Amino acid sequence: MDRKVHDTLLKWKSSSGRALVLEGPRQTGKTFIMKEFSKSYHYSVYIDLEENEELKTVFEQTNDASEIYEKLSYNGIRFDTSSGNPLFIIDGIQSCPRAFSALKPLAVDGRCDMIASVSLPGVEPSEGDFPSPIGYVQMVEMGPMDFEEFLWAMGIGKELTAKIRQWIDTGSEIDVSIGSALTRYFRKFMTVGGMPAAVQKYVDTKDCNEVWDVLASICNIIEKDALRYSDKKDRLKILACLESIPSQLAGENKTFVYKDVGKQAGTGRREYGSSLDWLHRAGLINLCYNLRDPCEPLSQMERTDSFKVYLKDPGILTYMLGRETASAIESGNTYVNEGAVVESCISQALVSNGYRIHFYSKPNSSLKMDFVISYKGRLTALETRSGKTKISRSLLMLTSGDYKVERGIKIADGPVGADEHGILHLPLFAPCFFDIPRIETAPSRTPRK
Incomplete structure (x- = not known):
């Protein structure tokens, strides 16, 4: 690998x-x-x-x-x-x-x-x-394999993935046959994931059922680590938090709710905060914080009481959601379970490429956005949830001028292109090839003589 x-x-x-x-x-x-x-x-x-x-x-x-x-x-x-x-x-x-x-x-x-x-x-x-x-x-x-590494394992050469990166970077049209093949690989990535043992098993056998057995073994190892390397008072709570993530992501809201962990009203950060923190420190999850306002600097706009929890590896998430979810994805239903797996894939792609991820949900409003990031030096809204509709009301509102969002990108199962509203449409796998954010520096001045 x-x-x-x-x-x-x-x-x-x-x-x-x-x-x-x-x-x-x-x-x-x-x-x-x-x-x-x-x-x-x-x-x-x-x-x-x-x-x-x-x-x-x-x-x-x-x-x-x-x-x-x-x-x-x-x-x-x-x-x-x-x-x-x-x-x-x-x-x-x-x-x-x-x-x-x-x-x-x-x-x-x-x-x-x-x-x-x-x-x-x-x-x-x-x-x-x-x-x-x-x-x-x-x-x-070092996390799970990303989608580009997954493609290398599938026999796609580095020269070809470099071209994909260039196409995404420039917003260039991708050949239909190439785009279709990459989308099929991405769906496979959603079910197999990036754990090397699972990827190797798929490379060797092309049998998703054998991959399933590998994912089961990995989940068992995660549970044993939680029991071995955590405080005794947190052990069962860590497992409860982990087990609740798939169902919380499969809901329409997706924001993590502490009381849904133990199905007990009145429970919150005091009961489960340290357990969720253990999963984060163990490198198993990504935290995506809500913004008070979608504007720079994003880190100062974070609402620490409102966040989503994504599993880093899509294969483990799919395994926890069950075989029906895996079968649906394999059949082309990318947005099964309210897009839980595809949204997790994109969150990990952004994080592994160096982006700090946030989302926006305006209180008492239908205005919401899956991700808000700084992309190529511009505040950018990314939507992933509406695969079938061409026009995104939330993207249009955020980029209309009333907000400071400069760019709107819709991630969907479709070709590269821009619509009449200036929204850039990119395929599902596009965030996996986003350029790593860089520190912008002003050009040096020539000293006066």
Whole structure:
């Protein structure tokens, strides 16, 4: 599986000096990519602290780099430094917080290039008197495969996906046969998702039922992590929050309601806030906040009491919604369950491309917008919910001049084009190819003589 993060690792290697930590949910391919990356070294050492309790004691006994290497050698682990720095991989470092702390002395020592993985991003504290490695580590987030990586796995070359990105960026018309093929792949992505094991199973078998079994196994692992790595008082609440997300997204409103978690009136953030926060810190969900007003700066317009919760992986969401949902999507009903899966796909596409996501719902009004982002330096409204209607009343209202929204984009199952109102229509997969937002800088002035 070709992953974009591999380029990040190569760049780190050429200018290393700090340890690198891959953080992200379990089953997103961190171990695989680290082992693939190790092939660029003359020599590498791999240890898994979740699988080897004895090696944990090495880090629990000392925080001195030389002593760590000596104790590892007594465990039969050798480091060949004869031809330059070897790569030292520590997998599952979240199971041993003192090993996470040890990344600082190991990075300073410099005899190895250090790379580690954290499967639960929110679980990486140092303990006792051991120093924090922050400042000596580069944190790199790794989530599920995005749609472009999914296309690579399906055999679509990088040259072709680069062309797709260019077409979306310029708003160019896409050939009908190509657009239809990409839409079919996108629907498949909605049911298979981006977890590498699920994608690989589909590549190998083309059997969605076998993929279903893989997704079931991944969901079981998520549940076990919640029970193992959370406070005892929150464990069942975390699972309840997770299980409520599909039904909340499948409703017309989609805004997360705490009392719907336990089906008990009067419950709210006090009962479930820390549990939802655990899911967010574990890298399993995206939070999309409502705006008091759709204007810049978006971060200052957030209503922290009103938000949507999206699962990062569409395959897991489809699995939780059930086989009927998967069958409907496979049959072409993209907007089944009020568009819960397609909206989640788009949320993750925007987040993975570097966008901060928000939505807008005007109180006591039918005016609502699925996403409001800053796209190409302009405040942009994105609508995904109306696949069959050509004219969007909410988009027209937000871009009419009474609001500060400068651009309207409708994401639908259709071709690229602009309508008579200036609304840009893009296909379902388009946000997966949006350019990464960049910091705009003013041109430098030529100094006066």
